[in-house]
Amino acid sequence: MEAIVIIFISALISLFLGILKKPTLVMVVSIAGLAIGAIVQNYEWYFLNEKYQLLDFNDSNIQFLNLAVTLTGIIILSGYKHFMDEPATIGDFSALMLFSLSGGLCLIGFKDLFMFFLGLEILSIPLYVLAGSKKKSASSSEAALKYFYLGSFATALLLFGIALVYGTVGTFNIEKIGFISMLFTDQLPSMFFVGVLFMLAAMLFKVGAFPFHFWVADVYQGSPSVFMTYMSSVVKLIGIYAFYRLFGMMFPGVETFWTTLIVIAIFVSMFIGNLSALNQDTFKRLMAFSSITNGAYALMTVLTYKSGSDALLVYMVGYGFSVVALMTINMLVNDNDDKLSSLAGIGYKNPLIGVVGIVALLSVAGIPPMTGFFGKAMVFYQAFEENMWLVSFALLNSAIGVYIYLKITMTLMKKDDNAAVISLNWSQQLVLSISLLALLFGWTILYF
Amino acid sequence: MELLIIPFALGLISFIVPKNNIRFFGLIGSLVPAVLTVFHLSGYTPGTLTEVFSIKEDIIFGLTFTMHYDGIALLMMLLTAFSFPLIFLSNYNRELSSSPLFHALAFFMQTGLFGVFIAGDGVLFYIFWEFTLIPIFLILYWFGNGNYTTLVKFFIYTMVGSLAMLLSLIWLKQYAVSFAYGDLIAAQLSEKEGFWIMAGFMLAFAIKIPVFPFHTWQPNTYSTAPMAGTMLLSALMLKMALYGMIKWMIPLAPEGLANMKWIVVVLGIIGIIYGGIIAIKQTDIKKIFAYASISHLGLIAAGIMIFSQNAISASMIQIINHSILSIGLFLVAEVLISRTGTQDITQMGGIAEKAPKFAFWFMIITFASVSIPFSAGFIGEFLLLREISQFKLSLGILAASTLVFGAIYMIRAYQLSMSGHKENLQFADLTWNEWVVFCILGVLALIFGLAPYLIGDMVKESALQLTYIVAN
Numbered sequence: 050m051e052a053i054v055i056i057f058i059s060a061l062i063s064l065f066l067g068i069l070k071k072p073t074l075v076m077v078v079s080i081a082g083l084a085i086g087a088i089v090q091n092y093e094w095y096f097l098n099e100k101y102q103l104l105d106f107n108d109s110n111i112q113f114l115n116l117a118v119t120l121t122g123i124i125i126l127s128g129y130k131h132f133m134d135e136p137a138t139i140g141d142f143s144a145l146m147l148f149s150l151s152g153g154l155c156l157i158g159f160k161d162l163f164m165f166f167l168g169l170e171i172l173s174i175p176l177y178v179l180a181g182s183k184k185k186s187a188s189s190s191e192a193a194l195k196y197f198y199l200g201s202f203a204t205a206l207l208l209f210g211i212a213l214v215y216g217t218v219g220t221f222n223i224e225k226i227g228f229i230s231m232l233f234t235d236q237l238p239s240m241f242f243v244g245v246l247f248m249l250a251a252m253l254f255k256v257g258a259f260p261f262h263f264w265v266a267d268v269y270q271g272s273p274s275v276f277m278t279y280m281s282s283v284v285k286l287i288g289i290y291a292f293y294r295l296f297g298m299m300f301p302g303v304e305t306f307w308t309t310l311i312v313i314a315i316f317v318s319m320f321i322g323n324l325s326a327l328n329q330d331t332f333k334r335l336m337a338f339s340s341i342t343n344g345a346y347a348l349m350t351v352l353t354y355k356s357g358s359d360a361l362l363v364y365m366v367g368y369g370f371s372v373v374a375l376m377t378i379n380m381l382v383n384d385n386d387d388k389l390s391s392l393a394g395i396g397y398k399n400p401l402i403g404v405v406g407i408v409a410l411l412s413v414a415g416i417p418p419m420t421g422f423f424g425k426a427m428v429f430y431q432a433f434e435e436n437m438w439l440v441s442f443a444l445l446n447s448a449i450g451v452y453i454y455l456k457i458t459m460t461l462m463k464k465d466d467n468a469a470v471i472s473l474n475w476s477q478q479l480v481l482s483i484s485l486l487a488l489l490f491g492w493t494i495l496y497f
Numbered sequence: 498m499e500l501l502i503i504p505f506a507l508g509l510i511s512f513i514v515p516k517n518n519i520r521f522f523g524l525i526g527s528l529v530p531a532v533l534t535v536f537h538l539s540g541y542t543p544g545t546l547t548e549v550f551s552i553k554e555d556i557i558f559g560l561t562f563t564m565h566y567d568g569i570a571l572l573m574m575l576l577t578a579f580s581f582p583l584i585f586l587s588n589y590n591r592e593l594s595s596s597p598l599f600h601a602l603a604f605f606m607q608t609g610l611f612g613v614f615i616a617g618d619g620v621l622f623y624i625f626w627e628f629t630l631i632p633i634f635l636i637l638y639w640f641g642n643g644n645y646t647t648l649v650k651f652f653i654y655t656m657v658g659s660l661a662m663l664l665s666l667i668w669l670k671q672y673a674v675s676f677a678y679g680d681l682i683a684a685q686l687s688e689k690e691g692f693w694i695m696a697g698f699m700l701a702f703a704i705k706i707p708v709f710p711f712h713t714w715q716p717n718t719y720s721t722a723p724m725a726g727t728m729l730l731s732a733l734m735l736k737m738a739l740y741g742m743i744k745w746m747i748p749l750a751p752e753g754l755a756n757m758k759w760i761v762v763v764l765g766i767i768g769i770i771y772g773g774i775i776a777i778k779q780t781d782i783k784k785i786f787a788y789a790s791i792s793h794l795g796l797i798a799a800g801i802m803i804f805s806q807n808a809i810s811a812s813m814i815q816i817i818n819h820s821i822l823s824i825g826l827f828l829v830a831e832v833l834i835s836r837t838g839t840q841d842i843t844q845m846g847g848i849a850e851k852a853p854k855f856a857f858w859f860m861i862i863t864f865a866s867v868s869i870p871f872s873a874g875f876i877g878e879f880l881l882l883r884e885i886s887q888f889k890l891s892l893g894i895l896a897a898s899t900l901v902f903g904a905i906y907m908i909r910a911y912q913l914s915m916s917g918h919k920e921n922l923q924f925a926d927l928t929w930n931e932w933v934v935f936c937i938l939g940v941l942a943l944i945f946g947l948a949p950y951l952i953g954d955m956v957k958e959s960a961l962q963l964t965y966i967v968a969n
Contacts, residue, residue: 360558397639411631416656417624426620426663427558433667440667444660451656455649464639492557 050101050158052090052114053151056082060147067140072132079143080122083150087118103161112362112494113157113290120283120369121150123483127377128275129476142182146279149175153287162211162221165295169207169255172287173200179276180268192271199264203254210247214299217241223299230302237303245300249307252295256288256344259317266325269337270387277333278376281340282369289347293361297354308352312439315352318345319446326453331387332379335453336372339413342450343368346428346443353431359495360431364424366491367412371421374409374484378402378461381471389460394468396461401473405481405488406461412488414454415447420491498550498564500537500574500611504530508604511597520585520594523603527581530607534571534578543568544958549615559675563617568959570614572813572952573740576820577610580732583937587828588725589930591835593640599725606632606729613737619666619676622745626701626737627659633734636726637718644721651714658701658711665697669749681749682966691752698746699757705738706794708761709768716787720840724831727783731790731823736816739794742801743809743963751967754804761802762885766896768795773902777909781840782833785910786826789866789903793819796899800881803888804967809960810953811880817945817952818865818873825862825938832931833914836924842910847919852926856915858935863911865942867904873945 059082063075093099094111106114125143132139152171159165177200181193215221217240218229230237254261269277300307322342329335347368350361381402383391396403412421425447433440473481507526514522541547545567552562566574581603588594609632612625634652641648670676672684686694704711719727747754772792779785797819801812832855837845849856868874878899886893927935945952 363557407631416631417627422624422627423557426667429663430558430667430670434671437668441664444664448653448657448660452649452653455652459638459645459649462635462638495557 050090050104050106051093052086052106052118053104053154055086055089056118056147056154057151058082059086060144060151063147064140064144067138067144070137070139072129072139075139075143076125076129076132079125079147082147083118083122083125087115090114101160103164104155104158105160106158109358110157110290110294112497113286113358114154116362116366116369116494117150117153117157117283117286120286120373121146121279123373123480124275124279124283126476127278127373127380127480130474131273131275131380138182142179142275145175145179146276149173149179149279150283153283156287156291159291159294160223162215162223162226165223165291166208166211169291170204172284173204173255176200176276176280176284179279180272182276183273186271188267188271189273190271192268195264195271196268199254203251203261206247206254207251210244210249210251213240213244213247217244223295226299227301230300232302234302242303242306245303245307246310248295249310252288252292253314256285256292256348257341258314258344258348259321259341260314262318262321262341265341266334266337269340270331270334274333274376274380277336278373281336282365282372285340285344285347286365286369289344289350289365290358290361292348293351293354293358296351301354311348311352312436315345315348316439316442318342318348319443323446323449323453327449330389332383332389332392333387335389335457336375339450339453340372342446343413346425349428349432349436349439349443352436356431360424360427362494363420363492364428366487366494367419367421367424370484370487370491371409371413374405374481374488375413377477377480377484378406378409381473381477382469389457392457392461394461394463394465395471397464398466398468398470399473401478401481402471403462405485407458408485408488410454410458410461414451416451418489420488423492500530500533500549500615501608503533504604504607504611508601508608511601511604514597516595516597519597519600520589523585523594523600524582524589526604527585527607530611531578531582534574537566538571538575541568541571543955544962547571551617553677555675559670560620561618561675561677562621563677564615564621565617565678566615567744567962568955568957569740569744569809569813569963572817572955573614573736574611576736576817577607577614577733580728580820580824581607583824583934584725584728584732586930587728587824587831587934590928591724591831593723593725596640599636599640602632602636603725603729606636606733610733610737614740617678619669619678619681619745619749621676622741623659623663623666626662626741629734629737630655630659633726633729636729637722640723641721641726642723644717647714647717647721651718654704654711654714658704661697662701665694665750668697669694684749686750686752688752688756691750691754692756693753695746695750695753695757698741698750699761702738702742702746703761703764703798706735706798707791708795708798709764709771709791712768712772712791715791716784719787719790720781720783724827727827728824731827732820735790735794736820739797739801739812739816742798743812747801747804748963748966754802754967758802758804758888762799762888762892765795765799765802766885766892768792768798769896769899770902773899773906776906777902779906780843782830782842782910782914783827783840785842785906786823786830789826789906790819790823792899792902793822796878796881796896799892799896800884803884804964805884806957806960806964807880808884809963810956811877811884813956813960814873814945814949814952815877815881818877818942821873821938821941821945822862822866825935826866828931828934829859829862832927842913845914846917847915847922848924849915850918851922851924854927854932858927858932858939859911859915861935861939861942863907865939865946866907868900871943871946873942873949875946876949
């Protein structure tokens with residue numbers, strides 16, 4: 050609760066500080082806001098342990114809050130250079146990201162459908178703006194427009210679904226809905242199932258899974274790199290966790306109805322993501338398709354909601370930091386033409402970039418001993434008992450994924466003496482080092 | 498634990514050692530793990546399971562940090578530790594020896610190999626198994642001759658196998674308390690499940706060994722790799738898979754052994770004949786040795802599947818022998834290639850006149866490779882063939898063709914490259930480091946040929962325990 054307030058206030062402050070056109074100051078305020086917010090929230094969770102009606106951070110979700118806040122913080126750091134280039138709008142950018150995050154935190158802690166919807170809207174609306182923030186670029190405007198239209202459509206579906214569910218059960222509280230769906234499974238009217246279906250469609254849209262994945266590639270490619278990183282790490286994390294809580298807590302009674310649909314969505318998404326990524330030659334588009342695949346793997350935790358969210362947490366540590374590291378490297382090399390080939394030899398000539406790049410790519414490919422491996426293994430391990438074939442195909446997809454990431458690794462690490470030596474500033478070094486640590490030891494998050 | 502930390506630390510130190518001292522550092526540094534394993538050997542009682550460093554609690558999703566070794570694992574550790582000085586020494590006067598990166602990667606690979614052999618937990622085994630792939634891939638990528646398609650094929654092939662192994666491990670865990678070795682062994686499976694779980698492991702191992710239909714990555718990878726990379730691959734990396742078969746695959750899912758035995762034995766024997774015939778027709782010297790390797794390893798894989806005490810001991814003798822041979826053979830290949838500038842043996846010839854020392858040692862390695870009596874190969878192959886014949890006589894007879902094929906392709910390779918007379922041939926004889934490596938290898942092959950009980954005694958008890966686990 051406190052975290053949302055503090056982050057919101059720091060967003061407001063940085064919005065007005067934007068007038069001074071001092072990027073460093075805005076940066077410091079935003080990151081300080083994030084840090085204080087997270088610390089206060091952790092303090093409250095650990096010592097005071099207060100309970101709220103609509104929104105609660107407790108043992109089960111505090112780590113997701115910490116992860117989301119940390120990722121946002123280092124994304125702001127990694128975007129430092131980007132912000133420096135446009136000092137006039139720095140306040141807007143960082144404020145919008147923080148607004149979006151505070152909506153995201155509602156989505157992590159919600160106990161009520163009202164809060165859920167509010168959070169989802171606060172999360173999404175700044176994103177529509179951020180996607181189009183590179184005003185002179187046509188593809189950025191296209192991304193914003195596309196995202197906005199499709200996103201509003203999905204929101205409408207979600208709202209309609211919520212209305213139908215509310216019409217059936219007469220409450221917004223997700224635990225009560227869960228009870229009712231468990232107790233009166235046989236007596237639920239078809240209206241309820243239509244509601245579940247609509248909510249499912251909207252959530253699949255938000256996490257970019259089949260059959261609502263079409264927007265992902267264009268929107269991710271069109272958006273500026275910083276915000277694309279934010280979308281594919283933080284928003285993905287929050288979306289899937291919200292999905293997990295929503296369906297795991299609200300509809301356990303009608304499980305058979307929605308698990309089948311999600312299994313199909315996962316199965317197709319994995320293949321779509323991987324097969325589309327095979328022949329991409331632009332980095333951001335490749336990462337967009339990779340995010341479809343990785344989102345599909347992470348969605349398996351929704352199926353195994355009974356086993357808890359540890360697997361999702363570790364998986365998202367691995368995936369989130371990989372994306373941040375890779376996008377930071379990509380931002381260093383090319384921001385406009387975005388060609389994969391321009392990465393050639395960069396990792397070989399710059400040791401830090403090379404090490405982080407290899408670790409991040411191996412992690413996202415699921416090769417031990419990186420965090421990505423632990424996440425993937427945990428997700429698959431949990432899902433294996435009930436969905437053996439799905440896991441088998443997921444492993445097959447991992448093999449295709451290895452090919453995709455191996456190609457990038459080989460480009461990045463090419464023995465090329467003419468490759469550029471890139472000087473990193475402190476923020477980029479910090480981002481890369483934090484990512485490296487998180488990718489190597491991130492799975493220990495379960496012990497905190 | 499120091500078995501993992503020391504090689505890893507050596508790897509890190511390699512980056513800061515000055516470039517002109519790095520080869521010396523590599524050579525001396527690689528002796529440290531060797532001394533360490535000897536130290537472990539001195540404290541080892543045959544038949545026991547020595548704990549190395551263990552956290553027995555469930556760390557993450559059933560993964561425990563159990564590490565231990567038995568006689569078989571200890572022998573593999575010794576093999577790993579002593580191969581590295583030999584590989585560095587044979588590499589001593591080559592271009593690669595001045596690269597800190599190469600030494601660091603090689604040491605990282607040694608860390609992974611030690612990890613594989615001391616892992617006492619399924620997932621830990623998998624983690625180290627995969628970990629070894631990363632350094633070797635980078636070595637091949639940076640220091641090979643730049644055939645990237647081959648490399649991608651190699652990497653993807655092995656990854657597909659590994660993922661099948663991961664699937665099998667996850668499946669097996671459904672019946673076990675944790676991933677610890679003892680718990681996985683205690684899991685009770687039906688015959689059908691046992692077969693499929695074993696199939697997952699077998700795919701991973703068959704690709705790495707490589708057994709017949711999965712071998713296509715190997716010859717090209719060998720011929721594109723730098724010498725040290727090929728040695729690491731064939732002397733150590735492939736042995737990991739054979740070790741995995743003995744220690745992990747069969748004891749973990751013995752229910753599937755009865756059905757799987759036939760498949761692997763037959764594939765292994767096809768590999769023996771197929772590899773032998775192809776090797777006879779090859780002209781690229783590295784490819785001859787690569788196909789010879791397929792042929793030899795097919796025999797070992799078939800022998801392991803028999804899984805009697807003698808078969809395991811014989812396989813271990815043959816594993817050690819093959820490692821000695823492959824370091825020797827690929828050094829021979831490198832000497833020939835770097836001094837004649839071609840990989841084609843039909844264009845060589847007359848070298849024996851110019852380089853008598855080299856001719857002598859090549860001959861010794863050739864003899865060891867065709868398993869004449871008093872070489873380590875003789876006793877190993879003889880025992881393996883005997884075990885296969887007891888399983889099925891006709892298969893034993895087919896497998897025995899390895900002796901014939903081996904003699905043909907090795908002596909052909911020797912004859913075409915070394916004998917005859919060629920005008921105006923420039924060929925420098927062995928340098929001191931090559932000579933030392935050949936001496937050590939030759940002496941080792943002779944020692945293990947005369948006294949195979951040195952290896953046999955170490956693994957006998959552990960092998961008995963494994964067969965006991967499988968029988969019950």
